[in-house]
Amino acid sequence: MVMVVMPVLQVIGYQNSGKTTVMHHLLRAASEAGLRAGTIKHHGHGGTPEYANSSKDSSLHFQSGAAISTVEGDGAFVVESESGLADLEKLLTFYRTLPLHVILVEGYKKEHYSKVAVVRREEDITLLEASNIKAVISAVPDIHTKLPVFKFNDPESYKTWFLKWIKEA
Known part of the structure; x- marks a missing residue:
C-alpha cells in the first residue's frame, strides 16, 4: 500500500x-x-468553542457524559468532543x-x-x-x-x- x-x-x-x-x-x-x-x-x-445546537441528540449524548459524540446523516457528520x-x-x-x-x-x-x-x-x-x-x-x-x-x-x-x-x- x-x-x-x-x-x-x-x-x-x-x-x-x-x-x-x-x-x-x-x-x-x-x-x-x-x-x-x-x-x-x-x-x-480561550475556553472551549460554542456548539451549534445543544438541544440535539448528539449534544445531549455529549452533555450526558460522552467524551466524543458524532451525528451522521447521508455521509455528512458533526463531531463534538470534550476539552x-x-x-x-x-x-x-x-x-x-x-x-x-x-x-x-x-x-x-x-x-x-x-x-x-x-x-x-x-x-x-x-x-x-x-x-x-x-x-x-x-x-x-x-x-x-x-x-x-x-x-x-x-x-x-x-x-x-x-x-x-x-x-x-
Whole structure:
C-alpha cells in the first residue's frame, strides 16, 4: 500500500487580521479546481468553542457524559468532543482518513506545517519569524522578504499560488 502524504497549509495571523477571509478564498480556489479541502480552525481566544445546537441528540449524548459524540446523516457528520481529547496532530490523523486533497488549518502559529502569514499592520511583520512560512498575504506595502508576497485585496493572485503549491506539495 502506497501512503500518500496530504498537504497541510496553515493560515496564520493575529486576531482580526483576515485569516478567515483568506481561508474563504483558498477554499473557493480548491473547490473551483475540483479539489476537496478539509479545514481545522484553532479557537485561540480561550475556553472551549460554542456548539451549534445543544438541544440535539448528539449534544445531549455529549452533555450526558460522552467524551466524543458524532451525528451522521447521508455521509455528512458533526463531531463534538470534550476539552483535551484531541490536539492538532490527532485531528490531522483523522482528516487524513477522509478523501481530501488538502487540509487548511487556521491558526496554530507555533506548529511546523507550511504556512501563509496574513499581515494587516506593520507590527504583524513579526509573524514572518514563525517556522515554515511559504508566502505572505499583506495589506502592508513594501514588505522586504524573499518570500512570495500577495496583496490582501488581490485574492486571485494568492489563489493561483495556492493551487500551484498543492500540486508541488
